[in-house]
Amino acid sequence: MDRLIEAIDNTQNPSVVGLDPTEALVPPQVVASFADEVRDSVESPEEIESAQLAVAYFEYNRTIIDAIADIVPAVKPQIAMYEALGPAGVDIYTMTCEYAAQQGLYVLGDIKRGDIGSTAAAYAHHLNGVGDFDPWHEDAVTVNPYLGTDGITPFVEAAAEADKDIFVLVRTSNPSSSELQMLDLADGTKVYEHVADLVEGWGAETIGSHGYSRVGAVVGATHPEEGKALRERMPHTFFLVPGYGAQGGTAADVAGMFDKQGSGAIVNSSRGIIGAWKKSGKYSESMTADEALDLVASSARQAALDMRDNLRVAVYR
Amino acid sequence: MDRLIEAIDNTQNPSVVGLDPTEALVPPQVVASFADEVRDSVESPEEIESAQLAVAYFEYNRTIIDAIADIVPAVKPQIAMYEALGPAGVDIYTMTCEYAAQQGLYVLGDIKRGDIGSTAAAYAHHLNGVGDFDPWHEDAVTVNPYLGTDGITPFVEAAAEADKDIFVLVRTSNPSSSELQMLDLADGTKVYEHVADLVEGWGAETIGSHGYSRVGAVVGATHPEEGKALRERMPHTFFLVPGYGAQGGTAADVAGMFDKQGSGAIVNSSRGIIGAWKKSGKYSESMTADEALDLVASSARQAALDMRDNLRVAVYR
Numbered sequence: 001m002d003r004l005i006e007a008i009d010n011t012q013n014p015s016v017v018g019l020d021p022t023e024a025l026v027p028p029q030v031v032a033s034f035a036d037e038v039r040d041s042v043e044s045p046e047e048i049e050s051a052q053l054a055v056a057y058f059e060y061n062r063t064i065i066d067a068i069a070d071i072v073p074a075v076k077p078q079i080a081m082y083e084a085l086g087p088a089g090v091d092i093y094t095m096t097c098e099y100a101a102q103q104g105l106y107v108l109g110d111i112k113r114g115d116i117g118s119t120a121a122a123y124a125h126h127l128n129g130v131g132d133f134d135p136w137h138e139d140a141v142t143v144n145p146y147l148g149t150d151g152i153t154p155f156v157e158a159a160a161e162a163d164k165d166i167f168v169l170v171r172t173s174n175p176s177s178s179e180l181q182m183l184d185l186a187d188g189t190k191v192y193e194h195v196a197d198l199v200e201g202w203g204a205e206t207i208g209s210h211g212y213s214r215v216g217a218v219v220g221a222t223h224p225e226e227g228k229a230l231r232e233r234m235p236h237t238f239f240l241v242p243g244y245g246a247q248g249g250t251a252a253d254v255a256g257m258f259d260k261q262g263s264g265a266i267v268n269s270s271r272g273i274i275g276a277w278k279k280s281g282k283y284s285e286s287m288t289a290d291e292a293l294d295l296v297a298s299s300a301r302q303a304a305l306d307m308r309d310n311l312r313v314a315v316y317r
Numbered sequence: 318m319d320r321l322i323e324a325i326d327n328t329q330n331p332s333v334v335g336l337d338p339t340e341a342l343v344p345p346q347v348v349a350s351f352a353d354e355v356r357d358s359v360e361s362p363e364e365i366e367s368a369q370l371a372v373a374y375f376e377y378n379r380t381i382i383d384a385i386a387d388i389v390p391a392v393k394p395q396i397a398m399y400e401a402l403g404p405a406g407v408d409i410y411t412m413t414c415e416y417a418a419q420q421g422l423y424v425l426g427d428i429k430r431g432d433i434g435s436t437a438a439a440y441a442h443h444l445n446g447v448g449d450f451d452p453w454h455e456d457a458v459t460v461n462p463y464l465g466t467d468g469i470t471p472f473v474e475a476a477a478e479a480d481k482d483i484f485v486l487v488r489t490s491n492p493s494s495s496e497l498q499m500l501d502l503a504d505g506t507k508v509y510e511h512v513a514d515l516v517e518g519w520g521a522e523t524i525g526s527h528g529y530s531r532v533g534a535v536v537g538a539t540h541p542e543e544g545k546a547l548r549e550r551m552p553h554t555f556f557l558v559p560g561y562g563a564q565g566g567t568a569a570d571v572a573g574m575f576d577k578q579g580s581g582a583i584v585n586s587s588r589g590i591i592g593a594w595k596k597s598g599k600y601s602e603s604m605t606a607d608e609a610l611d612l613v614a615s616s617a618r619q620a621a622l623d624m625r626d627n628l629r630v631a632v633y634r
Contacts, residue, residue: 020436050447080432080439086452090407112432114461115397116491119337122397130367135403144431146463146486148493169463174433176465183511184503191508194500 001165001216001238002208003139005263007073007106013308014258014315016108016240017068017300018270019096020078021057025275027283027292031056050085054092057082060296061096064274065103067297068304074106074139076240076268097137106139108240112169114144120151124158127166140165142218142240145195152202152215159214160206165238166215168199170230173220173243192226193233200234210263212238219257221249221267228256231264239265245272245307251314262316269307276303318482318533318555319525320456322580324390324423330625331575331632333425333557334385334617335587336413337395338374342592344600344609348373367402371409374399377613378413381591382420384614385621391423391456393557393585414454423456425557429486431461437468441475444483457482459535459557462512469519469532476531477523482555483532485516487547490537490560509543510550517551527580529555536574538566538584545573548581556582562589562624568631579633586624593620 008014023031031052038052065075077096082089097107113123126136143155143166155166171181171192181192196217203213213236219227221243231239239257243249244267257265276299277283283295325331340348348369355369382392394417399410414424430440443453460472460483472483488498488509498509513534520530530553536544538560548556556574560566561584574582593616594600600612 022439046448046450047452050450050452053447078432078436078439080430080436084439084442085447086450087404087408087411088452091404094404112461113397113429114431115395115429116489116494119395119397122339122395122401125401130370130402131363133363133367133403135364135367135405144429144461144463146461146497147489147491148496148498150491150493172433172464174464174467176467177433179465179515180463180508180512181465183508186501186503191497191500195497198496 001212001214002210003163004074004106004165004238004266005210005212008263008266011071011073012312012316013072014266014311015072015304015307016074016076016266016268017064017072017273017304018076018078018110018268019061019064019274020081020270021060021274022081023053025271026053026056026060027277027287027289027296029287029289029292030059033289051088054085054088057089058092058095059293062099063293063297064300065100065105067301069103069105071301071308072105072304074108074266075100076108076110078110078270094136101137101139107137108167109136109138109141112142112144114147114151116147117150117154120147121154124154127155127164128158128162138164140167140216142167142169144169145198149198149202156202156206156215164214167218167240168195168202168215170195170199170217171219171223171226173222173247173249177220196230196234200237203237207236212236212264216240218242221254222247224253224256227254231257231259241265241267245269251310254311255314258315267311273300273303273307276300318529318531319527320480321391321423321482321555321583322527322529325580325583328388328390329629329633330389331579331583331628332389332621332624333391333393333583333585334381334389334590334621335393335395335427335559335585336378336381336591337398337587338377338591339398340370342588343370343373343377344594344604344606344613346604346606346609347376350606368405371402371405374406375409375412376610379416380610380614381617382417382422384618386420386422388618388625389422389621391425391583392417393425393427395427395587411453418454418456424454425484426453426455426458429459429461431464431468433464434467434471437464438471441471444472444481445475445479455481457484457533459484459486461486462515466515466519473519473523473532481531484535484557485512485519485532487512487516487534488536488540488543490539490564490566494537513547513551517554520554524553529553529581533557535559538571539564541570541573544571548574548576558582558584562586568627571628572631575632584628590617590620590624593617
């Protein structure tokens with residue numbers, strides 16, 4: 001986790017911008033501006049909508065990356081938003097990861113993969129590529145723990161080989177996450193606490209120079225008390241904290257997920273930053289695509305600065 | 318689940334062939350035969366290996382699909398094997414799904430996705446596409462339950478809209494699956510039993526004309542006793558049973574996962590069928606690519622027939 005921790009230190013900003021584009025988040029004139037280009041490139045008319053969204057997503061992402069690359073350490077593209085468009089969207093996902101990496105950002109691929117051993121080893125190529133070829137351009141990926149150790153080990157090995165990291169789901173930010181994660185076990189702990197102990201163990205042999213292993217944990221901002229307890233329970237596990245902003249988590253909620261030195265966690269915001277233009281009060285349908293993208297950029301930058309400053313107050317206190 | 322059940326009935330064969338290609342499973346002369354074609358199509362030399370494997374995977378899959386399409390109801394491509402090659406592999410995954418569907422097979426995409434509500438809705442486009450465009454060509458997908466109901470509901474809705482299905486991981490076939498799934502809960506049940514009850518509930522409003530809902534369960538062949546108990550516990554839940562063959566499950570092991578009418582489950586074999594050529598005793602390095610593919614085809618067909626006949630004896634008894 002050293003590279004991420006150093007990137008956070010360099011920017012004095014423990015936040016990550018979620019690049020989760022949706023049709024509703026991209027200004028419509030930006031999508032429309034690609035109509036001609038796309039019409040000539042698709043094989044059949046029904047592909048136009050998804051192909052046009054895909055190229056619009058990339059333009060939107062590039063605009064946001066350019067606007068924030070000097071003030072945030074990392075981005076977290078959510079692959080689901082791209083998969084929703086089919087393979088053309090997956091291409092845009094990798095192009096987004098590559099572009100972000102080229103701008104010096106740590107790229108956290110939110111892919112939440114998880115499978116049995118031999119299949120997990122295939123997914124782990126997200127991290128260690130094919131020969132010298134790295135098609136995905138991710139510095140870390142998120143992983144689901146439901147399959148147990150043999151579904152995790154291949155990712156840990158690939159991460160160690162490629163100087164990368166993983167983040168395992170422990171306590172997710174969504175309302176119904178409690179249905180499984182909060183179940184009471186016969187031994188008096190809860191399921192997510194048991195997973196937390198597994199995660200701390202999975203990372204034990206990969207602890208870096210800042211005291212954290214290559215195996216991080218996903219802990220939702222919407223669970224501040226549990227997050228604080230997990231911080232104690234998992235001393236060598238770095239936290240990825242989603243659920244800030246649009247999902248309801250505040251800087252105060254996440255403060256307890258950091259360690260005494262103000263390290264140990266990175267907080268994600270997606271819509272709150274990439275969709276900030278919608279709440280700017282400055283958008284107009286009469287804007288050109290370039291004007292709309294300028295507004296996306298300035299709004300995202302301001303929202304990222306606000307989040308950074310709020311976290312600095314709450315965390316680096 | 319009606320379409321799958323009817324496909325099984327038409328073939329009198331409750332088995333599905335896992336299309337999980339790896340470099341070790343494709344005869345090397347088949348991979349080599351694409352060297353020239355690939356060299357001209359890639360942007361940089363380091364992409365050659367993955368691009369060449371990707372096209373070889375498609376040729377291999379097509380050969381197998383052609384060899385088995387009249388005797389099996391379904392195929393299950395494992396997307397991890399394709400993602401391992403990057404976006405070029407994902408293209409091949411969708412081409413494989415499309416080709417299999419064109420040959421009349423039910424296509425079960427083993428993608429094991431799972432995320433919070435809004436993100437799960439994005440993944441659910443695997444099933445309901447983008448407008449009139451269906452980029453993925455899957456009839457069903459596998460889903461991970463760790464996030465709870467709001468991560469499942471979007472898939473159920475998309476499945477209902479598109480006349481498709483999902484299969485939720487309940488009791489997976491791998492050795493360390495017990496670390497979470499077998500934990501004892503305070504109420505006396507185990508985690509996987511609790512998940513089983515959730516799954517039965519998630520499907521309750523989508524029960525089809527054969528008594529099974531659109532929400533199936535993944536139950537490993539390596540857990541015959543638990544599978545039998547789950548069959549009782551989940552009367553409206555169709556089972557996808559991995560772990561047969563190479564992973565150790567036998568026809569006798571899976572028999573208890575079927576209902577009294579011999580329905581209620583479909584058993585997957587991957588390596589045991591697509592890699593049968595390696596155990597045929599007929600392979601030689603001096604074969605041409607076409608000769609090797611012919612051996613892949615005849616071996617896969619024979620293995621699929623053997624599996625079908627073994628299952629018929631054990632299940633339709």
